Amino acid sequence: MSQDWDEYHLAEKRALDLFQELDYQVYDVEQDDSLPYRESKHQVLLLDKLRESLQRINPWLNENNLNKAVNQIRPAKIQATNLMDANEKVYEKLVQHISLQQDLGKGKKNQTVKYIDYDNPENNEFIALNQYTVYGKEEIRTDITVFINGIPIAVIECKNETTCNQPEEEAINQLQRYQNLRGYEADEGAEKLFYTNQFLVAAWGHSASAAPVGTPTRHFREWKDPYPYTRDDIAELTGREANLQDILLFSIFKKENLLDLIQNFTVFEQEGNDLVKKTARYQQFRAVNKALDRIQTADSLADRNGTVWHTQGSGKSLSMLFLALKLRRLKELNNPTLLIVTDRVDLDRQITATFERCGFPNPKSAGGVEDLREKIKYGSGKTIMTTIHKFQLTAEEQNENKKRSNNEEKN
Incomplete structure (x- = not known):
């Protein structure tokens, strides 16, 4: 491997190495890995992986309902007015699940079909695939695309300071182009890749920033605390000192964290005429999970008390909502x-x-x-x-x- 290649691919290679350590299936085009099969580059989902996962998580599904479940999140089948409308519709199916009629021995009844097993992370298939080419309004080629059960849920664009003056800005600008959000007269990108998307990441070697789909450039944020883990945990995993890129990718994409963030730390809100998707910042993720831990493990009612300090405009109402979502979903709390x-x-x-x-x-x-x-x-x-x-x-x-x-x- 030449020195020039190594420098140009520094952020991307560092990210792929971390996904390898997180026990993802990593497909590296540069290393001639065999990639998951697709009928064409217009196809966004990894359909074979999706069908296998649906059958594994819902083993009772018959072939007819398997096809229906696939079609309900297939971008070409989604009726939506714009990207955010489509993303919200898919998100509800991924988190709230869907219902299909099937006879399991007691007559035809509505049965719950899950795309993702949130209770058992290892029952899902996690893939990090680099240089993923998709045809839309134009051909795009993402640096790293992350899949759960064949569903693309994150796109990571990597830049390096050795080749870019403003690596974060250039990476985010490319992500906006892919989504067709730059407001140019001519359409661009391949926005159907983002119908199922949960995270956008700009990475530039020593640091990274992230945001939900549709987010303006100014709202991309770093992730500075790997709670409930530490920098030392990341260093032990990777064999090198953890920087801010490692911390963000580890904190968001460690399997149980990723499922938690998708299920419990994501909301859609109407702001004027715009539908806005919001995910937790690291401070909210940390505060909510610490509060939940105290509620579950405190020895007495008095020990369950606590205070979370917020500055003005830092998202205290969202923190309350995220905590409420988790409290309501915990079976052991018996629907409080x-x-x-x-x-x-x-x-x-x-x-x-x-x-x-x-x-x-x-x-x-x-x-x-x-x-x-x-x-x-x-x-x-x-x-x-x-x-x-x-x-x-x-x-x-x-x-x-x-x-x-x-x-x-x-x-």
């Missing part, structure tokens, strides 16, 4: 009731709308102390929203509460 208290009416409305869009049907609004008592008295699995000012009691209400408390103590 969630109470969300905010200090502004507009924030209460915003969080309520976001919760509804993310699978929390009919969040209830508590009008005050008595109303809250009634709402939490019976059953579980409720999502209750309220604002702090609703609990400013009148003197008469305070006296009634004192009387009630005294009566309860006597009884």
